[in-house]
Amino acid sequence: MTMTAQQQSAKAGAGAARAAQGSSEFLTFRLGAEEYGIDILRVQEIRSFEEPTRIANAPPFIKGVVNLRGVIVPVVDLRIKLGCEKVEYNDFTVVIVLNVKGRVVGAVVDSVSDVLELARDAIRPAPEMSSASVDTAFITGIASVGERMLILMDIEALMSSPDMGLIDSAAA
Template sequence: MEASNVPALRQQGAVSAKAHGPKSGEYLTFRLGSEEYGIDILKVQEIRSYEQPTRIANAPDFIKGVVNLRGVIVPIVDLRLKLNCPSAEYNSFTVVIVLNVKNRVVGAVVDSVSDVLELNRDAIKPAPELSAASVDTSFITGIGSVGERMLILMDIEGLMSSAEMGLMDAAVAA
C-alpha cells in the first residue's frame, strides 16, 4: 500500500477543515480489534503501510521502535498494545497513521483505516465516566454515532503526549 495524503482522504466525503475541538468536525476512523475509533483529521499527516521498525532497547512493549520517514526519525507506537487489545496481528491491512502531535511526528499502528467522517454535535455523546481507578478514559473525548456504527473518539494528541508514553519532552507536552 502506498503512502496516502490526507487531502485525498478529506475529499472522500468530508467538508471544511475549519471545524475545531473534540465536539464536531472531521475524524479519521480506524479499527483496533473489533472496535472503531476516530481521531481529529487535522492531526493526521499521512497513512503508510506497516514496515518493521528498528527496535529500541528497553522501550516499553507498545513502542515498536523507529522508522526513517524522509529523513525524520519517527517513533512507532502500537495502539493495540497501548490500549490493551487482546491481540496485535500484523497483516496486509495493518497501517501506520503518521501524526503531527505538538510539532512532533509520531506513528500509530492500527489494524486498518476505514474512512473520514464529518460528525456534528448531535452525533457525539459524552464519554462514559467509569469509576474504576484502573480504567483510564482520559483520552476518550466522546462516542460518535453514525447509523449503526459507534466510534470511540480519541484525544490522540493527549494520549501521545502523556508522560506515560515518554515521547514528548516535559516542556513540549505542557
C-alpha cells in the same frame, strides 16, 4: 498521502470552517473489534506497516523507529498501549503518521476505515467510569454512525502523556 504546505493550509482553513458550523472530521480506524476516531487535522499521512527498528529498553507499546524521508519517527502500537487483545500484523495493518505538538509520531492500527464528518450534537460524552483500572482520560466522546459505535479519542493527549515518553513536557 503526503500533503504540501498549500494543501495543509487549505485543510486547516476547511477545519476552521467546519468548527464554525459545529462539526468536525475524524479519521476512523479499527483496533480489534472496536472502531475509533481521531481528529483528521492531526493526521500527516497513512503508510503501510513496515517493521520498525527496535529500541533497547523501550516499553512494549513502542515498536521502534522508522526513517520517514530523513525524519526518525517513533512508532507506537495502539493495540498494546490501549490493552487490546493481540492481533497479528497483516496486509491491512497501517501506520497513521501523526503531527502531535510539533513532533511526528506513528501509530500502528489494524486498518483505516474512512473519514467522517460528525456534527457536535452527534457526539455523546464518554461514560463516567469509577474503576481505577479503566482510563477514559483520552476518550473525548462516543458517536453512533448507523449501526456502528465510534470511540472518539484525543490522540494528541494520548501521545503526549508522560507515560508515553514521546513528547518532552517542556515542549508540551
